[in-house]
Amino acid sequence: MRTKNEEKRQEIVNAAISLFSEKGYYKTSIKDISDKAHMSSGTFYLYYKSKDDLILDIYHEVHEILGKYLNEKMEMSYSSPEERLVAVSCFLVSKYLENKKLSVILLTRTIGINRHAENEYYNTFSKSVANFAGLIQKIPEADYMDIRLTATFYVQAMGVAATKWMLADPSTRPDFYEVVFMTLRYHLRALTIEIPDTKLREYISKYVTVTE
Known part of the structure; x- marks a missing residue:
């Protein structure tokens, strides 16, 4: 059970995430955050010394949540290493969509x-x-020259795909499953990892858990 102090802190964090994603970090004042959290600026300073301290706390939370989440998904049972790679990729983009405002700040x-x-x-x-x-x-x-560089491009592609889709006009943006499919197919082929399109779509339908 959360304490009242923890509930207040979370109200500040939630207000900040919403405002930072909408207005940006620099255009959001502590008063903006306090007003949205329905508290005085003095109460804000009981929990954080500055916006810098607040944003750092948000990133600590993201790091812990995302790291734990991906580790859990990597440890699940899969039929092959190829399926594991696709599944964890789908779980990552799904996590971005589950936390849209936080993801916009992060990415x-x-x-x-x-x-x-x-x-x-x-x-x-x-x-x-x-x-x-x-x-x-x-x-x-899998064919690559520099695994660190390859994985960097791969992770960036997942973030870019999710971000572009989230920021696109809802009336014109493409089906999210198709965005994930095209992104994964391109990078898997670049790695010479052969997964038939029908099987790749099957994996995506199974492991992408959020679409809106």
Whole structure:
């Protein structure tokens, strides 16, 4: 059970996530955050010394949640290393969609905020890259020269696909399953990992858990 202090802190975090994703970090004031969280600025300062401290706390939370989530999904039972790679990829983009506002901050609002926030972002990103490098290396037919660079491009592609879809006009954006399919098919072929299109679509339908 959450304490009242934890509930208040979470109200501040939720308000900040919403405002940062809509207005950006620099255009959001502490008063904006306090007003949205229905508290005084003085109450805000009981929990955080500044916006910098707040954004750092948000990134700590993202790092812990995403890292734990991906580790759990990697440990699930799959029929092959290829299926595991596709499944974890689908789980990653699904997690982005489950947390749209937080994902927009993580993927588009990080650079330039401050050094500590950037470090937290790179810690989170590096963890994902290491996870996917391990998945790719377990596939015998995978062809690459630099596994770290390859995994970096792969993880970036998942983030870009999710972000572009989330930020697109809902009336014109394509079907999300198709976006994931095209992104994965391109990168799997670049790695010479052969998964028939019908099987790839089957995996995507099975493992993409959120579409809106």
